[in-house]
Amino acid sequence: MKGLLLPWLVGNSPQGPYQMTSKLALSKQLGLFPSFTKSDNSNLMCQTCTRAISPLSLYQMEGPKLPSHNDSTQHHHKTPSSMAKPISIEVYNPNGKYRVVSTKSMPGTRWINLLIEQDCRVEICTQKKTILSVEDIIALIGDKCDGVIGQLTEDWGETLFAALSRAGGKAFSNMAVGYNNVDVNAANKHGVAVGNTPGVLTETTAELAASLSLAAARRIVEADQFMRAGLYDGWLPHLFVGNLLKGQTVGVIGAGRIGSAYARMMVEGFKMNLIYYDLYQSTRLEKFVTAYGEFLKANGEQPVTWKRAASMDEVLREADVISLHPILDKTTYHLINKESLATMKKEAILVNCSRGPVVDEVALVEHLKQNPMFRVGLDVFEDEPYMKPGLADMKNAVVVPHIASASKWTREGMATLAALNVLGKIKGYPVWGDPNRVAPFLNENAPPPAASPSIVNAKALGLPVSKL
Ligand SMILES: NC(=O)C1=CN([C@@H]2O[C@H](COP(=O)(O)OP(=O)(O)OC[C@H]3O[C@@H](n4cnc5c(N)ncnc54)[C@H](O)[C@@H]3O)[C@@H](O)[C@H]2O)C=CC1
Numbered sequence: 001m002k003g004l005l006l007p008w009l010v011g012n013s014p015q016g017p018y019q020m021t022s023k024l025a026l027s028k029q030l031g032l033f034p035s036f037t038k039s040d041n042s043n044l045m046c047q048t049c050t051r052a053i054s055p056l057s058l059y060q061m062e063g064p065k066l067p068s069h070n071d072s073t074q075h076h077h078k079t080p081s082s083m084a085k086p087i088s089i090e091v092y093n094p095n096g097k098y099r100v101v102s103t104k105s106m107p108g109t110r111w112i113n114l115l116i117e118q119d120c121r122v123e124i125c126t127q128k129k130t131i132l133s134v135e136d137i138i139a140l141i142g143d144k145c146d147g148v149i150g151q152l153t154e155d156w157g158e159t160l161f162a163a164l165s166r167a168g169g170k171a172f173s174n175m176a177v178g179y180n181n182v183d184v185n186a187a188n189k190h191g192v193a194v195g196n197t198p199g200v201l202t203e204t205t206a207e208l209a210a211s212l213s214l215a216a217a218r219r220i221v222e223a224d225q226f227m228r229a230g231l232y233d234g235w236l237p238h239l240f241v242g243n244l245l246k247g248q249t250v251g252v253i254g255a256g257r258i259g260s261a262y263a264r265m266m267v268e269g270f271k272m273n274l275i276y277y278d279l280y281q282s283t284r285l286e287k288f289v290t291a292y293g294e295f296l297k298a299n300g301e302q303p304v305t306w307k308r309a310a311s312m313d314e315v316l317r318e319a320d321v322i323s324l325h326p327i328l329d330k331t332t333y334h335l336i337n338k339e340s341l342a343t344m345k346k347e348a349i350l351v352n353c354s355r356g357p358v359v360d361e362v363a364l365v366e367h368l369k370q371n372p373m374f375r376v377g378l379d380v381f382e383d384e385p386y387m388k389p390g391l392a393d394m395k396n397a398v399v400v401p402h403i404a405s406a407s408k409w410t411r412e413g414m415a416t417l418a419a420l421n422v423l424g425k426i427k428g429y430p431v432w433g434d435p436n437r438v439a440p441f442l443n444e445n446a447p448p449p450a451a452s453p454s455i456v457n458a459k460a461l462g463l464p465v466s467k468l
């Protein structure tokens, strides 16, 4: 079915125009014809509201097989009956037994296929609004909903878990590894499983942190703006002088999956020494740096070194480039503040690809103003989507809009893992034993294991663990 998948209903709003974009093959296979007649201009006309559906070319009807049905549950003008306010959706497999809602369109089609193959009706919110409110999501959940795939921008707390539970839902997955937007206790209270998507975004996110480190070190954005402004009038010894990374020290705060991947990139790619701080020892990372150091030594080069710091301050004092990769919780909120910034070297580089509130952004703006040689690379912001006043004016800051996981492979994989988390709970599958071993779920040439890849509250809910 790969490549054939198109929604059978698309609309901007329940009152707005709809386009039939279903593939006939899929629709025939699933028996999904809504009630339409042909209008004079060859557009399709809904028999209920007489609205024209265009363009017909998107939906190649075959002569006598014009669609006809009278199943009101498949009517496209409304999402489920109890919704307080209409919200536009795309529907796949309307006759599916389980109703799964995705609050956003997500990359790829595999995640949709996997759900519909397992008898799910998939509804994707197409509302033109980047961040959905709790009210919007309650409307999407409606009266009956078996599971929801949501986004890190949404506030998944008591209100939403209560609404999902009332609708019969027992499964939610964030399309993200970080789940600081989710009140897991509220989910536990309502018996809702909470999924996340670790592993598939580790390298992609680490690569963006490495990119921001380089962009800041070599002043790439400033130099780009200078060129475009037509200011370049010839090579100069002082023009955009930045920092050499080789032989310097990279500091990692939070050496989990992403922090460790970033550390390896910086150590191996730029021959930097490593200092890291984490609540846990990262033996694999230490072994990697040791082995690489020995390799360099055997080749007559200066070996790289590693050190596990006893405190975060030790990292801040010693490192030339510091990258933040902890989770966001009470212990990491404003981990970087006025005092910790003052501990750092005047020419240090700070990178944040974790969560905005790990850094006190007001203090950061002030520090950037006072220390023009101090530079930052930021993917995340304290009040996303906004930046604190003054940050946008700072030449010593490189800022990008929370794109660290934005590679095609990763985003499609995140969608797949999120869908499988929800599907697994709906089908009563056990939880995968090792949430870091995601490859079996991402293999497009084999069916995924019958398990939920990563459920963060599996223990609290007493869910069984897969023996696979
Ligand atoms: N900017 C983006 O697009 C992305 C951001 N993220 C963020 O990165 C975070 C980390 O992701 P992973 O590496 O997969 O998670 P992980 O759980 O493997 O790593 C987090 C590490 O932080 C450490 N940690 C926790 N509290 C700490 C503290 N107080 N001080 C120092 N270390 C502490 C943990 O021990 C753990 O090793 C996510 O929770 C998410 O918020 C993740 C993916 C993409």
Ligand SMILES: O=C(O)C(=O)CO
Binding pocket: 152, 175, 176, 177, 178, 179, 201, 404, 405, 406
């Ligand atoms: O997965 C996450 O936590 C993100 O921030 C999205 O990439």
